[in-house]
Amino acid sequence: MNRCILVTGVFLFLLSAGLFASDIDKYYAKKEYISPRRDTLRYRVLEPERIEKNKKYPLVLFLHGAGERGSDNEAQLVHGANMFLNPVIRDQHPTS
Numbered sequence: 001m002n003r004c005i006l007v008t009g010v011f012l013f014l015l016s017a018g019l020f021a022s023d024i025d026k027y028y029a030k031k032e033y034i035s036p037r038r039d040t041l042r043y044r045v046l047e048p049e050r051i052e053k054n055k056k057y058p059l060v061l062f063l064h065g066a067g068e069r070g071s072d073n074e075a076q077l078v079h080g081a082n083m084f085l086n087p088v089i090r091d092q093h094p095t096s
Contacts, residue, residue: 024077027085042073046084060084 028044035041048057062084068076083089 024074024081028077028081030073042071044073044077044081049090 028046031043031045033041033043051057062080064076064079068078070076
């Protein structure tokens with residue numbers, strides 16, 4: 001019985017993680033930098049809701065921990081990504 005509950009819980013967690021990743025893709029654009037030595041750095045960009053020409057915007061870097069390492073460019077969004085999408089946070093730090 002306990003094993004069935006555990007398996008069901010893990011399945012639901014993995015299912016919700018997949019849904020989370022697809023929702024995040026709407027907001028965080030996938031980008032890639034390829035160095036002259038052909039090293040690849042994958043990263044995500046969350047742009048301001050409104051962008052004005054000739055206006056400077058701050059750059060905020062979110063450095064993830066070792067638990068979010070990997071090259072899939074999605075595991076890094078597990079912790080912290082929703083915080084930057086929070087309307088209250090975005091209202092407190094307007095970019096326009």
